[in-house]
Amino acid sequence: MLSDSPMKNLFLAMIAHGGELRLPVSLGGGVTPGDSLDEFKRGFANAQAPWHTHEVICDAQAYEELTAATSKAPDGFFPAYRA
Numbered sequence: 001m002l003s004d005s006p007m008k009n010l011f012l013a014m015i016a017h018g019g020e021l022r023l024p025v026s027l028g029g030g031v032t033p034g035d036s037l038d039e040f041k042r043g044f045a046n047a048q049a050p051w052h053t054h055e056v057i058c059d060a061q062a063y064e065e066l067t068a069a070t071s072k073a074p075d076g077f078f079p080a081y082r083a
Helices: 006-021 036-042 060-068
Strands: none
Touching: none
16 A cells, blocks of 8 residues: 555655656666566566766765675675675
8 A cells, every 4th residue: 555655755756846847757777687686676667778877986985884794795796785
């Protein structure tokens, strides 16, 4: 029930507002194209667009502190503190 789901209501309000302004609304994708998170987010979006990210660390000290509190991430996993 939507009344029990504040986040879904927020998504619906964002999409409605985007529609009123004639602007696209996209929540991004999943981990891989077509995965369950991607499909979930597409259910709320009124548009799709390519999304590119980069593995850039802007605050190396903060990154190291966050990473130190986690177990070792698999090789290539970024950001490591989310492993």
